[in-house]
Amino acid sequence: MAAGSGRFPRVAVLMGGMSAEREVSLSTGHECAKALREAGYDVVEVDAGRDLVARLAEIRPDAVFNALHGRWGEDGCVQGILEWLKIPYTHSGVLASSLAMDKSRSKEVFRTAGLPVVDSVIVSREAVAEGHVLPPPYVVKPNNEGSSVGVYLVHPGSNAPRLAETMPAQVMVETYVPGREMTVAVMGDRPLAVTDIVTDGWYDYDAKYKTGGSRHVIPADLPQEIADACLDIAVRAHQALGCRGLSRSDFRWDETRGLAGLVLLEVNTQPGMTPTSLAPEQAAHQGISFPELCSWLVEDASCDR
Template identity: 40%
Template sequence: MNDNKKRFGKVAVLYGGWSAERPVSLKSGAQVLQGLLEAGVDAQGIDAGRDIIDVLKAGHYDRVFNIMHGRGGEDGVIQGALELLGIPYTGCGVMASAISMDKLVTKRLWLGMGLPTPNYRVLTAESDFDAVVAELGLPLMVKPVKEGSSIGMTKVKEANQLAAAYHKAAECCPVVIAEQWITGQEFTAGILDLTPLPLIRVEVPGEFYTYDAKYISNETQYHCPCGLTPALEAQLQQLALSAFQAVGGSGWGRVDMMLDNKQRPWLIEVNTNPGMTDHSLVPMAARQAGMSFSQLVVKVLETTLV
């Protein structure tokens, strides 16, 4: 136990923040803090506000476990501040965080590298919505490009629903995309120090993996082992790692993907600070790999050691 205090020094666990994902981050932070304390780490929880730089300076912390979700915490902003302060931190750096938080930039990067991701169109208030439907087909997924946890997303099943879905997403973020709907199975791959964790197959009771399905419902089913053949699972794990490295990912993260009915994979998004609540996926995958939650958070923290 004392070894972890010596190895890591004084650790600030940053959670909360000011994004729409604040409630989830508060839960993640509480879990992470408890896990680190159980491992004997000298950790202190901080509900991050706009004065976070002053708080970190005053606290004389040796490193940061960043578990803030969404804008401010997962988009390169806090990462840039920590770089200026010279404090090592968990998760991706400034560039990878900024890219991954922007679903549009991520998709453009993947497409430029020949990685499979669903076709899309950027929507504006002046968009010809009928033309978008004609090109991409129905159903469609409409999403704000800089929100996580499925906030602001809508599955559009009829053409006359697209305008309303756009306006709902635009309330969360000025840039909105409509994405080709993929029918098939949903998988997620945790990445820990550039090693993929066992895949999880997510089975949701509703239309898609909504906020409620992620954090509230007890009807969502998680399958780990995922049920794929070892060869196919390994193929998807490698694709997830390639997608993570494409955005410059480091430390840890999670890649979400679909496997369509013809067994073709499609990359959906990268999460650079995945949820760590009792409903979250990376801890489930870590358990399958033989790691307790406390061991997992210590391994994440180890990625800050230089």
């Protein structure tokens, strides 16, 4: 793509920010900015802070590439600012972003759409420490963080966990689903592939972002029925939340239960775009280079609709 040939020749890439996922966002942002320059865009990298409105007024971008992760950048807040400024931006809008970031409310949407989810409750941090609020095994995690930040896996026979003070006052406790970890990226309304995520243990923050932390098998070696179900559920979840641009749906599959063992965990409206990230791998599997993927996201940018 020649410079200026697209709808949005000047692009501000928002990265960093103020969430627990700041470092991942910086990595994502730098990679995306590099790819967009290769594609011919005039790119300005912005470490998004409290002066964001003033910085964007100074830069006057044609569009914003949102490479932020976590609260504030992924939960509808930055999207609302960009709506107010009337600057087209990549990925999902205000409502879809806020719904997807709130794991409890997004599950309600998925249940209404007939998608498979597991039981969970929202309780106080103190209640978790006082005793098991669900039969083990279960998972305790923030209701509105991503990248496996602050996730506790409680095994049968274990004591109720004492959560770190950095955990929010209210947390989600969710039934643990054994089996394989899989994911599907959706580009527009097109599912790209099913990836099987292979780790030696829990798919935690280090497994996601450190080199060698996990191995990605693409396409996943699955029965056709399961692969088709993953692709279908990912698109339906993307549409149920009202996502646009790129999203990624995460699954667990208990092979011993067949199709009944397939569970949708969550939808990420700002999937990672680092060298070890899943969505760019799936795009490459479909013959879409990283610069082409980033360019597509920019040209898909809009204000909420």
